[in-house]
Amino acid sequence: MVLYGRRRCGKSRLLLEALKGHPTAYYVGDEREGSTQRRSLSRAISSLIPGFDRVMYSDWEALLDRWAREAPADAILALDEFQYMAACSPELASLLQKQVDAPREKPFRVVLCGSSQRMMHGLVLDASAPLYGRAREIIKIGPLAPGWIRDAFPSWSTQQLLHAYAAWGGVPRYWELAAQFKSTGEALHRMLLDPLGVLRDEPSRLLLDDKKEIAQASSILSLIGEGCHKLSEIAGRLGRPATSLSRPLARLADLGLVKREVPFGTSEKESRRSLYRIADPFLSFWFRFVDPKRALIEARQEGALDEDLRRFFPSHLGEVWEELSRASVSRLTIGRTRWRPAARWWGPGLDRQPLELDIVALSEDGSRYLAGEAKLQVRAREWPTVVSKLKSRIARCPVLDGKQVVSAIWCASGRGRRRDVPTVSVADVLAALK
DSSP: OEEEESTTSSHHHHHHHHHTTSOEEEEEOOSSOHHHHHHHHHHHHTTTSTTGGGSOOSSHHHHHHHHHHHSOTTOEEEEETHHHHHHHOTTHHHHHHHHHHSOOSSOOOEEEEESOHHHHIIIIISTTSTTTTTOSOEEEEOOOOGGGHHHHSTTSOHHHHHHHHHHHTTOHHHHHHHTTSSSHHHHHHHHTSSTTOTTTTHHHHHHHHHOSOHHHHHHHHHHHHHTOOSHHHHHHHHTSOGGGGHHHHHHHHHTTSEEEEOOTTSOTTOOTTOEEEEOSHHHHHIIIIIGGGHHHHHTTOHHHHHHHHHHHHHHHHHHHHHHHHHHHGGGSEETTEEBOOOEEEEEEOTTSSEEEEEEEEEBTTSSOEEEEEEEEEEOGGGHHHHHHHHHHHHHHOGGGTTSOEEEEEEEEEESOOOSSSOEEOHHHHHHHOO
C-alpha cells in the first residue's frame, strides 16, 4: 500500500489509526546514512521479532530477507517518510520490489508513506518506477473538504469558520494548531506574524519536500501572490521567456499549489486568456501578505502589521469566498436545477466594455445557465442594486446571450434577501462541501 501527499494533511496520523490492532513494525525515515537507519529500523522490528536488533545488518537486503522469513504471517512493515530512506539508499525500492515479487507462502506486507509527491511518483507511481504496479492500494491524501472545518471549531459561528478557512485552508494540522487560540486573528499573529511562529516558514518546508528548484518555485508563487496572474507577466518579472515556465508551472499545479483558470466556456488549450492563481488559501495568504511583510515581522512592528492586516484580509476573504461559492455549485440545487461545475467568466462584454461574472455554470441537462455573484456582505437596502447589477452583467455577457439564465447570489452575511433571486449562505456552502 502507498500513502502519499502534501505534508501536514494527516498521513502519519491516518496510518497509525489504521494500523491499530495489527502487528506492525512502524518506522519513520530520516536523512541519516543507511547503516544508521537500519539500526533504528531493526529496533522497531524487535518489538515483533525478539532479538532482531542484536544483529548488525550490512545492507538492506539482509535486513529485508530476515524480516520476510521471520515476521508473523499477518505482520506489516510500515515505512513512513519513505522518500528520505530512498534518497539515502537508492537501492531500497528495487530490493522491496524483489521481496514483493518473490514467491512465498506468506505475503510480504509493506506500507510506504511519504510527503514528497515528486519522489513517491518516481519510486512507485511512474511507469518506470521499481515498485510500479505492485501496490494493492494507492491513496493520495490532500487537504480536507471545507465543510469539515466545523468539526475542528465546533463552537464557532459560520462567519468565524469562513475566516478560519480563508486563513488555514483545509490542512487539518493547521486547524489543530489554530484551535488553541480564541480567534483567527490571534492565531495568525502568534503562528505567522511572529518571527518565532510555528508556521512562519511553512511554505519553504513545503517546497523543500517536492521541489529541487526551490528558489524558482518560491519566486513564481511570490509573483502570483503579488498579483501577476498572466504567464507573460510572471515571465517578464523573472526576466525569462514564457516558454521556459510551462514546466515549472505544470509541476506546481500537479502538487496542488497553483491552478490555471480559463474563462467559462473556453477551451483548456486556450493560453492567451488563462490566469494562474495560488490554489491553497493558506499559501495564498502567506505569499500575498506574510512574504511582503518580512521586514515588519522581523522588527516586531505589531501596530503596523495589525493595520495592514485589517486592510488586506477582507480582499483575501472575498477571493476565498468566491472560490468556495463556485465549488459549491455542483453540490447544490439552485432554481430547482442541478448544475455542472462552475467557473468565472471574464472578457469584453457585448458592449465591448470589460466584464466579469463570479459564477457561471451549465445545468446537468444542458438546457439552462446559472450566473451568480459572490458577496461578503449585502445590507437590506443594497439588495435591489446588487440584483440589478447582476442582471445587467448577465445581459452584457456574450456566452449567456439568448440563453435561459438562472441568477443567484452567494452572500456571506447580511439580511433582507430577495425572494425572486436564490441566495446561498456560508452555512449552505459548508454543508455542501463536506
